[in-house]
Amino acid sequence: MSTTVAEFTPQGYKTDEHPIWCPGCGDFGVLDSLYKSLAGLKVDPKDLVVVSGIGCSGRTPGFIRSYGFHSVHGRVLPVALGVKLANPALHVIGVGGDGDGFAIGGGHIPHAARRNPDMIYIVMDNSTYGLTKGQYSPTSPTGFQAGSTPYGNIEQPLNPLAMLIAYGATFVGQGYSGKPKELSDLITKAMEHKGFGFLNVISPCITFYNTYKVIPPRLAEIPKDHDPANRVKAFELALQTDHLRLGIFYQVRQPTFEEGVAEVIKKAQASSRPRLDEIFANFS
């Protein structure tokens, strides 16, 4: 895996492993956009770690020439935090689906958001559980009819964008797998952002919940005059669910987790007694 600048092409990030996704799956669009962003940013594969959970999107690390960690269901963010904490120089990308991220792994999201590690987290949101054959997910609409909801889903879908803005994520954006160029631009901006970059990417499941016809008419741009630093306005935009707006809802620069860690280390070492025998002296 030797790398030179000449190799920083989207093609160069592909592996020998062929994606297992159904033909027409939205995740192909997300993967292609990712390749493009990585090439554009000239990310050295040896310094990239892609962490995933379980679900169709969880297979992504195997398709990117880099380091990867295919963990267990819902635990993308804890594993990614550990990687980043161990080596802040690495580029860390978390990927997963809406079930992995918002259902079983939902408890980790507020804490990743408020810690603000410098990494991105892409949720490929298809509003269904594709890998277990189409049950409703946390983002499925009310009335959604499938194997576990034969009489229709009685629950309200959650709003990922409003949730992340409320939790204090410092970069919140939305993309669509069917618009790979715009999506790649968005991923690039998220990666350039210093802090926790969250992207909700609408990525239809062609087999169990084909939304390719219903999504495009609902798509809209984020108003040109929107100030991404305005959290209240960002929240208002996120609540307008008639439209599926694409772009950056919210972005603000705040100290990252790694910056905080470095501060603590500096503070501790200022009054340092780093040798074990000196620590022993406290206990005699």
Place this chain on the structure above:
Amino acid sequence: MGASEKEMTERAVDYVFRVGGEGGEGVISTGEMLTLTLARAGYEIYTFRTYPAEIKGGHANYQVRASGSLLLSSGAAVDVLLAFNQEAYDKHIKDVRPGGVLIYDSDSYTPPPVASAGGGAAPDGAGPVGQRTGGGDTPPASASIIAYGVPLSSLATEKIGVKLTKNIVALGVLSQLFDISMPAFEELLHERFGRKGETIVQKNVQALRVGAEFVKQLQKKDDIRLGPGPRKTKELVLSGNESLALGAIAAGCRIYAGYPITPATDIMEFLAKELPKLGGFVVQTEDEISALGTVLGASYAGVKAMTATSGPGFSLMTEMIGLAVVAEIPAVVVDVQRVGPSTGMPTKTEQGDLYLACYGGHGNCPRIVMALNNVEDCFYGIIRAFNLAEQFQMPVVVLSDASLGHRKATVPVPDPSRVPVVERRKPAPAELVNYKRYAFTPDHVSPMSVPGLEGGGYVAEGLEHDERGFPAASDHENHLRLTRKRYGKFQAVEAVANEMVRIYGDPHPEVGIIGWGSTEGVIREAVQMAQAKGYSVGALHPKILYPQPLAKLKEFIEGTKAVIIPEVNFTGQFATALRKRFAYDFIQLNKCIGLPFTPKEIFDKIEEVATHVHNGRRVHAARV
């Protein structure tokens, strides 16, 4: 073992002090200060504390045993009881030996006098106390207990002006009455309160002296006297949890992720303070699943990492243990066991998580399970745990418990060079050509690359995978090969396990004992007691419990006529595991009341079993 069991003439110092009172009112800190002073005076120390699950209120007590020679247990009979209130008296007076001492706060209550002993207990004087003649709930006490009533509260409020200093007044009483170095106490007060200013220090020193002055006007009726202890070299006073945290630092652990839980939290707090000085960090995660996830991410990225928890948190981690097994990631998980199931008795001790440690998780899931035996062993044991994790690239579960984690003991200054630190196998340049993360090797351990290394890219894979780490979830034969690879490591681990067995007493005894974890000391002491009575008895104590040290166990069991397995749990989890391996009628001794064994409980069982064996009779399982 109380002093009564020794020769009355020229006996070595071996005294048990117990402090009891309301939780949150300084019982624990009184015990800790007594502990440190006695240790500095040159005595060996072994403590035991129980405290309520509530922060304020409830009953707390702290026991300190001080001796001129190595201590293996917190002792049995109490020599000196310092009871701050009636409840402490009621709970503990039955444990005080004949001829022992009661010191009580005469402002708080008056112990019942003994009608026949004459004199009774005067509030400000010394005299015998005993059973309340009019019945009531007060437990019986020996008529020969010597009581000193000291108005601790009023001395503190009237002479110092601070009621909370009554603990320090009490320490002054102990110092004067039993000849425990006053300068050492004063030095400790300077250290403890120095940061709060000279006024506070002087108030406390004054409180110490007020206590001592009060004693001078009493007539000393007991024969307990310590003076300087025999040890001249410096030792540390550490709790099991502190010792473990120090060992983790020595092992090279630089990232800790955890969620607060009694009785493991102080490991996290210790490391939170010390790791940043070494460039490391402690992250308090949102739950225990996240804790182990963060540890695995960090270890994957090349930094040694650990988490510590107790039963409820460990239960949450079992899926992540499986991930560490299949993705072959070194990780250390400490379980400081407490009483379960569910929330159970959070501040009390038990050895109830062995099944979970060995078998928790789905699928065929080999991990190493170790137990820590004593405070000193916490230091070296955790280094060994990190070494095993790194060497075999698998999770190592380390079992401690509440009694060990919170026990303070004097230990020789640890020498990290005694257990050289091991690092994981990294790929050689030739191995980076078409790098295979899970390559088959003769010892089943594959070279492990690290992010940042050119040519070493791979996916740490939770799905069943091939040698390269590519998912192979439908390849049936491959699954068997990989399962064999993961279990194949056990052969080498078992050899290490056989080396890490300790045997005490007769190595080929008639009556054998097999114990694990924190029961080591009490078993050793019980064996000594039994050998002194002429019984053929010996104990085997493995350090690695899974995989088991079968060769050593077999050798030990073969020559015995009976084997007792004492465990602080209800069903005998280790005994059950051993029955699967040996067709042998092990005798269980189980204690399940949230307290550790006393040496006498184990000695009694040895004596019973030895007698029956001698008479050719069978012995059955028992509960304490």
